[in-house]
Amino acid sequence: MSKNIDNKSVATMRNLVVDSVENANHGHMGAPLGSAPMGYELFRHHMNHNPKNPQWFNRDRFVLTSGHGSMLLYSLLHLSGYDLSMDDIKQFRKLDSKTPGHPEVFHTPGVEATTGPLGQGFSMTVGLAIAEAHLRDRFNRDQFNVVDHFTYTICGDGDLEEGVALESAAIAGKLGLGKLIVLYDSNDITSDGPLTQSAHEDIQEKFRAMNWQTLYVSDGNNLEEISAAIEEAQSESKKPTLIEVKTIIGFGSTLQGTEKIHSNPVGTEEAKKIKAAIGWEYEDFFVPEDVKMNFNEISVQGEKSEMAWNQLVGEYQKSYPELAAELEKIISEKFEVTEAALTPFEDEKMATRTASGKMLNRIYKDLPILVGGSADLASSNKTTIEGQPFMDEEAHDGPNIYFGVREFAMASICNGLTLHGGLRGYCGTFLVFSDYMRSAIRHSALMGVPVTYIMTHDSLQVGQDGPTHQPVEHLISLRAMPNLVVFRPAEANETVVAWKLAAESKDRPFLIALGRHDVPVIAEVDFEAAERGAYILSKDADEPDLILIASGSEVEMAILAKEQLAQHKVNVVSFPSWELFDAQSDEYKESVLPNHIVNKLSVELGSTIGWSKYVGEKGKSLGVEQFGKSAPAGDLLNDYNFTVERIVKEAQQLIEKNK
Secondary structure (H helix, E strand, O other), X not given: XXXXXXXXXXXXXXXXXXXXXXXXXXXXXXXXXXXXXXXXXXXXXXXXXXXOOOOOOOOOEEEEOOHHHHHHHHHHHHHHXXXXXXXXXXXXXXXXXXXXXXOOOOOOOOOOOOOOOOOHHHHXXXXXXXXXXXXXXXXXXXXXOOXXXXXXXXXEHHHHHOHHHHHHHHHHHHHOOOOEEEEEEEOOEEXXXXXXXXXXXXXXXXXXXXXXXXXXXXXXXXXXXXXHHHHHHHHOOOOOEEEEEEOOOOOOOOOOOOHHHOOOXXXXXXXXXXXXXXXXXXXXXXXXXXXXXXXXXHHHHHHHHHHHHHHHHHHHHHHXXXXXXXXXXXXXXXXXXXXXXXXXXXXXXXXXXXXHHHHHHHHHHHOOOEEEXXXXXXXXXXXXXXXXXXXXXXXXXXXXXXXXXXXXXXXXXXXXXXXXXXXXEEEEEEHHHHHHHHHHHHHHHHHOOOOEEXXXXXXXXXXXXXXXXXXXXXXXXXXXOOOOEEEOOOOHHHHHHHHHHHHHOOOOOEEEEOOOOOEEOOOOOOHHHHOOOOEEEEOOOOOOOEEXXXXXXXXXXXXXXXXXXXXXXXXXXXXXXXXXXXXXXXXXXXXXXXXXXXXXXXXXXOOOOOOHHHHOOOOEEEOOOOOOOOOOHXXXXXXXXXXXXXXXXXXXXXXXXXX
């Protein structure tokens, strides 16, 4: 009887997949039809989750890396009892529905991560597993396994062709993430045709070489074989596990096993053939009563598991009150940045990257939830939390991670770390290498996940490393990204502001662009004004002859230029963040950059695109529109005529022109 209801439940899932894609006249049914049995077996018999409380902290996490197969996840969530109705299923891919084309976190109950760009779901799953391992090693004691859950994903052939998945797989193997289990939907088909057209490799050997346990399920419709593999994976505590499950894409279709069933609806007649092949005898969008009762057991067991966990935590509180209190603060995210962490710097000179490293360590004392590191540039990026260990195969309680030279995976893993709840991922590299991780940064912004990106070596002042390491177009390209805050502090105390805002952010990532060379520390920085994104740092008059606008280390140049323009009334505006300034009231923006003051000159060592919005049609922007060269920074700036003298000359010409 149990086997019959299991098969009937899988058939129900497959029917919902077909009906939804046909109803939407759009979508992907191939992967869900093939992987429905493994999805069912995992949700019904192995995952520890409570559909009545999708945010239960100790739940097993599941990410559908192959996000295009979203109807697999939606059918599971609906049938398991999550807040996803049949009407929601019928609205698949419709405007403002709870069932968008690809899963979106914080939009659909039970969705742990936004997926779609192939490979990133895999990497975020690694981040989720790192978060569990870190918290487990920090808080579990004796028989009190208060953090104890698995992390699962279903990925496909295309996911494992993406470099970001393999980068993160290497990190997962190095860290020995024994509670990470990947079910690999191995159907040998990609969108353009057979996998053999683009790949000739042994995935199992590749993963074993990265310190993974690998298992093999020869028949993706055999629930017993899938179940046995999941149980074996759960018993391995020192290595992550890849379970390769051989499936047939578009199972039941006359097009099965080919790329022709990968995406798009199949039409009424083919849909009937699929339903006949899977033994479906009911109407469209129907769930038989015995299938409902079967899936209801997930909620029943989930509520029992959560109650048992709550009791365990209660006993833990009695035995380890201090640890329990800290864990509760992590779960509820009640940490706050103290005034001590925001103490102004009083040094004479300091590089903003150095100030950032000091702020990271100050903030960690208040927020022991930061976990991260650098892509093999920790000493340059200043991203190490001092006095704390690095994670390794044996212990994960330290907050520092050696990511290696894997920028994309690093950023995507930090997304997963932060999505887990209770922790904040941060990571660093040179600003120019944000290109490697741009898609993951975009994902942070899209999901509204408050990852902190520490990007150093932010201008041509990198000098002798040359054009490969000198960013030109990067600031403007990142500023163009919705929901990302780019903050380029002028000096150490603006860096304090940057870190404060990043730490306090709840729903958007911060990218802090930092310089390598020392700049004067400005004691007069108005912290509250700097939080607004732009402010008057040095003011001569309400009606100045000229407004010099600058960000980052170029603020120092603007101040020096002002000193040489003593015959004029000049205001210097420090402008660390376009996004924060744009969010201010019209009154505030007018007070900083009055529209009727037409003499405005912006100064930034990068592309001038976008600055016209702030300098106005009669203003001017001084920047760099070409790649750099390899030379000492001073020589390079002279060669490019990006000097204080040039700023003074441009300012005088602007004032004369607009008389």
